[in-house]
Amino acid sequence: MMRAVVKGAASILAHTPDLVLLGSKPTREIPRFDGLYEECMAHLRSHEEAVAYPPNQAFIGNIRPDRLADVGKPWYEHPMEGAAREGPYGEIMPEDEFYGLMKAADVFDLIWLEEGFLSRVAAKLQSHPLLGDLEGLEGGKAISEIKGKLDRQEALPLNLRGELVGCVCRAHEEDEDLRAEVILEGLAVKASAFLALRHLLARVSPTDPRDVDYLLDFGEEAIGDRYQRGGGNMAKAVGEMAGCLNASGVDVKAFCCAPIHAVTCGAALVQAGIFQKIALVGGGSLAKLGMKFQFHIKKDMPILEDTLGAIAILVGEDDGVSPVIRTDAIGMHRIGAGSSAREVYEEVVVKPLDKLGKRIIDIDKYATEFHNPEITVSAGRPDTPLINYRALGALAVLRGEIGRGELDDFVRKHGMPGFSPTQGHIPSAIPFMGHARDMIVGGEIENAMFVGKGSLFLARMTNLSDGVSVILERNPALKGGD
Amino acid sequence: MDLENQARIKQLAEQYGNKSLIVVLGAADPDSSELVAETVTTGDPSYAGPLTEVQLGLPVYHILEPEVKAYIPPEVYEEQVALMELALDAEGIATATKKIRDNASAGG
Amino acid sequence: MFAGKNVVAFGERDGVQGPAIAKCLAAAGANVVFTVTECVV
Numbered sequence: 105m106m107r108a109v110v111k112g113a114a115s116i117l118a119h120t121p122d123l124v125l126l127g128s129k130p131t132r133e134i135p136r137f138d139g140l141y142e143e144c145m146a147h148l149r150s151h152e153e154a155v156a157y158p159p160n161q162a163f164i165g166n167i168r169p170d171r172l173a174d175v176g177k178p179w180y181e182h183p184m185e186g187a188a189r190e191g192p193y194g195e196i197m198p199e200d201e202f203y204g205l206m207k208a209a210d211v212f213d214l215i216w217l218e219e220g221f222l223s224r225v226a227a228k229l230q231s232h233p234l235l236g237d238l239e240g241l242e243g244g245k246a247i248s249e250i251k252g253k254l255d256r257q258e259a260l261p262l263n264l265r266g267e268l269v270g271c272v273c274r275a276h277e278e279d280e281d282l283r284a285e286v287i288l289e290g291l292a293v294k295a296s297a298f299l300a301l302r303h304l305l306a307r308v309s310p311t312d313p314r315d316v317d318y319l320l321d322f323g324e325e326a327i328g329d330r331y332q333r334g335g336g337n338m339a340k341a342v343g344e345m346a347g348c349l350n351a352s353g354v355d356v357k358a359f360c361c362a363p364i365h366a367v368t369c370g371a372a373l374v375q376a377g378i379f380q381k382i383a384l385v386g387g388g389s390l391a392k393l394g395m396k397f398q399f400h401i402k403k404d405m406p407i408l409e410d411t412l413g414a415i416a417i418l419v420g421e422d423d424g425v426s427p428v429i430r431t432d433a434i435g436m437h438r439i440g441a442g443s444s445a446r447e448v449y450e451e452v453v454v455k456p457l458d459k460l461g462k463r464i465i466d467i468d469k470y471a472t473e474f475h476n477p478e479i480t481v482s483a484g485r486p487d488t489p490l491i492n493y494r495a496l497g498a499l500a501v502l503r504g505e506i507g508r509g510e511l512d513d514f515v516r517k518h519g520m521p522g523f524s525p526t527q528g529h530i531p532s533a534i535p536f537m538g539h540a541r542d543m544i545v546g547g548e549i550e551n552a553m554f555v556g557k558g559s560l561f562l563a564r565m566t567n568l569s570d571g572v573s574v575i576l577e578r579n580p581a582l583k584g585g586d
Numbered sequence: 587m588d589l590e591n592q593a594r595i596k597q598l599a600e601q602y603g604n605k606s607l608i609v610v611l612g613a614a615d616p617d618s619s620e621l622v623a624e625t626v627t628t629g630d631p632s633y634a635g636p637l638t639e640v641q642l643g644l645p646v647y648h649i650l651e652p653e654v655k656a657y658i659p660p661e662v663y664e665e666q667v668a669l670m671e672l673a674l675d676a677e678g679i680a681t682a683t684k685k686i687r688d689n690a691s692a693g694g
Numbered sequence: 695m696f697a698g699k700n701v702v703a704f705g706e707r708d709g710v711q712g713p714a715i716a717k718c719l720a721a722a723g724a725n726v727v728f729t730v731t732e733c734v735v
Contacts, residue, residue, distance in 0.1 A: 398632075444714040446669040475735050484621055485734050486614040486708045491673060498672035508672075526735060559707055559733040567713070569731075591730055595702060598728055602700045607727070609702045610719060612710030618734065622704065649715050657695050662721040666714040674709060 108371035109426035110576060111381075111418040112309025113537035115163050116194035116300045117411040117525070118202040118292075118388065119155075121148035122263040124410050126288065127393030144397060145266055149406045151198040156183030159476045159523035163413065164191030165538055169474075169520040179478050180406055193538040194303045196411070200264055204229050205295040208240040209345055214287050216253065217262070217270035219244030234306050245270075260284040279330045290327045293338060293387030296414035297321065298345045301385050304416040305346065308538070311381060311418065318379040319343040319353030320370055322362040323386040324528050342385050351383075360473075360532040361558030361570040362386075363415075367534075368574055370419035371429040381420045386534075388412025389527045396526075399483035408479045413530040417537055424581040427544040427551075433459045435555070435573030443569060449499050452555060452571035460575070464500040467518065467575070468549035471536035472496070473557065474524035492555075493519030532556050544578050551577045587625045592635040595626055599642045609646045610654065615675060616682035619648055623683050627690035643690055648683040650676040697723030705731040 124130055125144065134140050154160060158179045162169045166188060176182040189196050197205070204225035207215045217225070222244035229235045250271050253259040259271035272291070275282035305311045321339035328335030339353025356366040363386060370382040390412065397407045422428065433456035441451045457464065472492035481487050497514035500506045506514055524531035533554040540552040558570035599607055609626050613619040621631065626644045630637040647654050650671055655663060701724040705712030712731040719726055 442665075443711060444666040444669075444717075445673075445711070446665060449669065473735075480735055481617075484617040486618060486706075488708055488735050491614055491708050494673035495669060498669050501672060502669065511672075559731075561731060562733060567731075569707070569711070588732055591704075591732065594728060594730075595704075598700075598702065602727065607700050607702065608696070608724075609704055610715050612703075612705035612712065612715050612731075614706050614709030614734075618706060618709070622706075622732075626704075649710050649718060653695070657697075657722040658718045659721050662718055666717050667710055670710050 106375055106377060107422040107428045108374035108419055108431065109422050109428050109579065110537065110541050111420045111423065111426045112304055113415065113417045113534070113541060114194045114300045114304035114308045115165065115413070115415050115535055115538055116296065116303055117154070117160055117163060117196045117413055118199070118296050118299070119151050119196055119411050120199050120202055120393065121410045122199060122265065123292070123390060124148060124394040124397065124407055126260060126285070126390065127395065127409070128391040130394040130397055133398060143401050144394075144407065147401050147405070147407045149410055151196075153183065153406065154411060155189050155196045156187040158182065158184050159478070160196055160411065161187055161191065162523040163535060164196060165193035166191040168539060169523050169536065172521040172523055178405070180408065192542070193308060194300060197299065200225050201228055201232070202295065203262055203264070203270060204241060205299060206291045208238045209291050209295040209298060210240065212275060213243070214273045214275055215270065215291065216245045216250050216259070216273065218247050218250060221264070221269040234302050258284070260288055276329070281328060281330045281333050289325055289390045290338070292390045292412055293323055293325045294341055294345065295387070296412045297323070297338070297342045297385040297387030297416065300414040300416035301342060301346045301383055304383065304418055309418045313347035314350050316343070316348040316351045316381050316383050318351050318373065318382045319348060320366040320382060320384045321353065321355040321386060322366040322384060322529055323355075324357070324359060324362065324389065325387070338387070339385065342387070343383070348383065358570055359558030359560055359562065360529050361556040361572050362529050363532050363534045364554055364556030364572040364574055367417065367419065367429065367554065368431070368434050368572065371431050371574070374419055374421055375431055381418065384417040384419060386529050387414045388530065392527050396479060396483035396485075403482055405482060408476065409526060411525050413525045413527045415530060415534050415537070417534065422579070425545060425579055427541055427576040428579055430460065430575040430577055433457070433575050435571070437569070437571035439568065445495060446499070448569065448571050449495065452573045453496065453499070453553070456573055456575065463505050464496060464503065465505050465514070465518070467551055467553045469520070469536070469540065469543075469552045470496055470518050471533040471540065471552055471554045473533070474522045474531040474535045475526045476524060477522050479526050487522070489519065489522035490515065540576055544576060545582065551575060587622055587630065587635065587637070589635040592625065592630060592637040595644075596636050596640065596642065599644060604643050605645070607644055609644050611646065611648045611683065613648065613679065616678040619679045619682045620686055623686035627686060646683065646687055648679050650674065651680040651683060698725070700725050700727050702727060703729040705729070707731055707733045708735065
């Protein structure tokens with residue numbers, strides 16, 4: 105039986121401090137309070153600071169997430185020495201280049217960039233090792249034209265360190281679902297997902313884009329128009345930009361659970377022999393930029409939710425090296441199952457382990473939720489990764505696998521600190537995918553379980569939550585260490 | 587607390603009476619517990635929602651408090667709560683919730 | 695304490711969820727008038 109494997113995963117960040125002001129919470133709160141705009145601007149980080157921020161270095165693969173436990177706290181006061189913009193899994197792109205990327209992603213002339221700014225950015229992107237072939241970087245506008253568009257309230261401003269450099273136009277005069285905010289969200293997803301996919305195919309797991317035969321997008325964005333608000337197929341749009349001429353695609357929607365649903369769907373399609381190389385892609389959430397910004401300002405911290413995250417994963421046919429996806433042990437929260445924490449973990453974690461004759465402690469590393477605790481705890485919210493690991497450990501205690509006193513050790517051994525931006529589907533298990541793949545191939549660990557969770561009730565269509573898990577395991581054909 | 591939920595709690599307090607409606611929380615840590623407990627007693631501390639400066643003074647408890655656990659049949663508690671009781675900082679959460687509850691009743 | 699009382703089950707996704715609290719309180723004889731689970735991250 106053909107097994108599906110994870111051939112590689114790319115994780116990128118786009119540092120977009122000016123877009124923080126267009127995040128959902130800042131957009132609503134800034135008009136309410138005098139001086140909040142100025143305070144917000146004063147607490148935004150530079151690109152260099154974002155690059156040197158330890159969790160961001162873990163996200164692009166320059167350090168293993170476990171290493172963050174040894175870094176002094178708070179992390180934002182302990183920048184990594186010699187931190188590089190590029191890492192094994194991706195890069196941390198600065199805002200000006202990201203605006204250029206959005207322009208290249210825009211095929212309806214909805215992103216207007218000032219002429220001088222555009223030509224400088226185009227030159228930068230031309231010399232980017234992976235982006236020299238980008239098209240659509242011509243057609244800069246005069247600043248007066250841009251200002252006119254903004255004055256007529258037909259667009260949103262694009263600023264760089266507070267200075268106007270462009271705008272995002274609405275796509276329709278009346279259709280609310282094509283207003284500028286929605287277009288900006290969609291293009292931010294498309295551009296960031298493309299960047300992750302480009303890193304994946306050009307560097308991480310070198311593949312001719314024409315050999316990708318299907319794409320699955322797992323983001324939570326909604327693209328469409330007034331008659332089909334969530335029409336979608338961002339997957340195909342991203343695939344087109346990346347040159348996947350022989351592929352089609354589809355979007356997988358399940359709130360934050362979507363990424364792991366996408367992994368299982370991708371694995372099934374490959375295993376069934378329908379496709380050979382599937383790219384899973386997910387772009388960043390503009391709406392979630394600056395969600396906790398008021399708490400960060402209050403504590404005189406930098407605003408840490410200033411990056412868009414994007415991840416791309418390549419699922420392919422067994423190559424004798426890459427970790428296999430155990431499609432015979434998918435965990436899933438059935439509609440009719442109970443919804444207490446215990447019942448959910450029994451369904452999603454224990455049942456698949458039972459199928460393989462494994463105990464909870466037989467999984468080397470769990471990838472659950474990776475929200476950076478520095479972002480959430482400073483806002484009086486939980487350390488979500490820690491709670492996930494403590495719940496798994498608690499279950500191991502209740503099952504008699506470990507003693508109560510071993511709970512902290514369990515967390516250290518089978519878990520890791522959170523390190524991902526709080527971008528919904530992005531922190532949901534998959535930031536560990538690139539690390540897991542390399543750690544399994546390198547012999548550091550034997551296996552990893554990825555557990556996705558989703559708060560479906562937020563859409564007010566059901567009170568259900570969702571949960572899915574998938575196990576990655578050392579390829580049996582791989583002998584010894586790497 | 588989500589604005590919709592603040593509005594709903596306010597409406598329920600009006601419907602059932604402030605002293606006849608008990609709120610039982612499931613917040614994940616002491617800070618979250620304090621935040622929600624404050625919102626339903628002395629008002630929304632973040633000045634964002636319908637409960638801003640509205641002092642409902644509702645009796646508020648947390649499901650992990652021993653005085654709540656004592657009233658729940660053990661087999662139900664075991665199935666529904668025991669896992670998170672072990673995973674979370676139950677003592678810290680209980681202390682934080684009790685503190686807000688005691689302050690609210692002392693304040694009148 | 696809960697028998698015959700009106701209660702709100704106010705859960706949190708990362709903590710104890712609303713329906714779990716509601717089941718406990720109903721088993722203690724309470725009348726659960728509102729159940730919700732907040733998602734705070």
